[in-house]
Amino acid sequence: MTDPAQSDLVRAARGEPVDRTPVWFMRQAGRSLPEYREVRAEVAMLDACMRPDLVIEITLQPVRRHGVDAAILFSDIVLPLKALGAGLDIVPGVGPVIADPVRDMAGVERLPGFEPEALGFVGEAVRGIVADLGATPLIGFAGAPYTLASYLIEGGPSKDHAKTKALMWGAPDVWRALMSRLADISGRFLRVQVEAGASVVQLFDSWAGGLSPGDYRAHVLPYSKVALAAVADLDVPRIHFGVATGEILADMSTAGVEAMGVDWRVPLDEAVTRIGSGQAVQGNLDPTLVFAPWDVLAARAREVVAAGRVAPGHIFNLGHGVLPDTDPDVLTRLVELVHEIPLDD
């Protein structure tokens, strides 16, 4: 079997039978790996995301090391905006910083449109990764419109996203124009990756969990639907994830997805009662459990697998990204553990 579309991960995302529970980790390519830190030592984050040779190497590192069931394109949520020419950068220890935050219609109009040529390096990187991966699927990746909008509006890090919400409530025309523009970019960015060979996509809405359900439904969900619809005809399963999304899981699951990522707060069997019937789940071990004694971690991982059985399909993952201080050997051992749990346990 050398077709990634027939891999356990893709099958689980579709709710089809698998040979063993597939596993990958959000932020598996990153600072927890010494080989990553070495590659990144002299290269800024967004520069690394735009160099196909580095993207290929970094994306493949955790597959080689951990034996995970998928690679995920090494990128950043704001990468497409940067590549298209928006004035932003990632400041180490701070996050994305925007030179000229979007606050009005003129700001929306200043944003670059989608130019496939500007993202040519992404297709090149994806083709290189897929050629190397063989039967292992590559997950394409994009930030959802709301999370992109948050970065553009806040201009820098924010705990409460007050400026984003103020614009959402106070300037509906600007909001619609901005979110429409970002939904287009987000969807097309996913499409570029699938057309180059990605077998799955994940849409990250990092900050959506800070919204009340009513605000999420009225001001955010319609645009996530547009982004996800951009790959609806390409026959790849779509995963959708954000943290602290327990109250909006049901709504998020209507965005046009085959699988819902769940953070560690919501037990997977409880998540299944909230999302669409027939949808798979992904998650959701507390990422800090890697610092617990192995027997505690192992018991919890088994609980996650058991809870995931209630869903038509389950992709094992952490409930959020790998923390930088994580010992990579623990992750490798966790992959082995999940793979060894019998499916008829």
Next chain:
Amino acid sequence: MTDPAQSDLVRAARGEPVDRTPVWFMRQAGRSLPEYREVRAEVAMLDACMRPDLVIEITLQPVRRHGVDAAILFSDIVLPLKALGAGLDIVPGVGPVIADPVRDMAGVERLPGFEPEALGFVGEAVRGIVADLGATPLIGFAGAPYTLASYLIEGGPSKDHAKTKALMWGAPDVWRALMSRLADISGRFLRVQVEAGASVVQLFDSWAGGLSPGDYRAHVLPYSKVALAAVADLDVPRIHFGVATGEILADMSTAGVEAMGVDWRVPLDEAVTRIGSGQAVQGNLDPTLVFAPWDVLAARAREVVAAGRVAPGHIFNLGHGVLPDTDPDVLTRLVELVHEIPLDD
């Protein structure tokens, strides 16, 4: 009527009939008020919390300005630890910083015990506030054991509380000793305030929402129960609150409380389905709504009041603390709006 125990706020917390919906704001005494910034200009946070004259003045400021239905003791979650002699301080823009973080049994044993004399200033401040407030109730305030433990273990700010959870999972004896010690301090700190005249208490578990429900039940809830039991015989209603607690609301509501604070993510009528029957709710307008146009804010406030009617009692509040950039005039207008909404609407 001059008895704060018969005030609308206390009655709402008990699920008894009220004349109008009572309202106060978490962090109502704080940086949103120019008169607060003036008092604090030359005084460090924890110093201000330990000077009865300043505590009285700062606690009363929002009552005078906004006409809220309760004062809440101006304090900080780590204040009792500081007053008892723990080596910590609040660094502006950072938060509580601990000189010698607790990581083992020796660290627990180094912690100070509860000495009523060390907190004499609290009783003095409470008596001064209550004398001035008349029929308006004062809410006593303490951090819950888990949140206190997080500060002591992390040693500084943390997003993921990895060290706290690692100790919780990896050193159960140390955890039990630490949490027992903190439950004692937390409960006694509440008791000091009630005995000096507070009519209600609120136990803040700021970080509990970062725990999975299983961890919350096993490692945290028992100690919150101990803290709240310390005032069970004093005939004051107890409110319990944390952010991002949607998944643990049901469990938190069993800690021994009359009212549950709810963050803005969970609609109040949904919260009522999760918590104990007969319990009141408090909340829960998104604190960033103060930056929305008034008509949007007013409509949302009315929705919150309508949803709160499902509970036996409702105390109007924000779903988290007042943001420092909040225009205080908006809060005053919001108090008037909530007061004017007819209860039989």
